[in-house]
Amino acid sequence: DLRIQKDEISYNSVISAFSKGSEWELALALLFAMSTTATVITYNAAITACEKTGSWEMAVALLFASPATDTVSWSAAISACEKAGQWTQALELLSAMKVAQVRANVITFNASISACEKGREWPA
DSSP states (O other), X not given: OOOOOOSHHHHHHHHXXXXXXXXXXXXXXXXXXXXXXXXXXXXXXHHHHHHHHTOHHHHHHHHHHSSSOOXXXXXXXXXXXXXXXXXXXXXXXXXXXXXXXXXXXXXHHHHHHHHHHHXXXXXX
């Protein structure tokens, strides 16, 4: 029997594939149609799909809808804001990340700096 088992791993894999193909709408459709509970990995894949296409509003909405977040979640949402030229939102997320006690990494800081550079804004 070659049926694909509908579990967290298969859903995560398909959502990640949609992300790589910049098909954020399909990634979200699958996320919301899942028959299993979505995890931080599932949400990260969907946030990354939005990030790749600059769908920053959806990326931020998914970040706050996720049952749990990690550095990848926040970095992908900040990168989505950066790609869309939303430097104020990127910095707000960076601040919220600290409040949420999630540790930023070099990717997070680079996306935040790039957002400021694209918006030609350098906070004092």
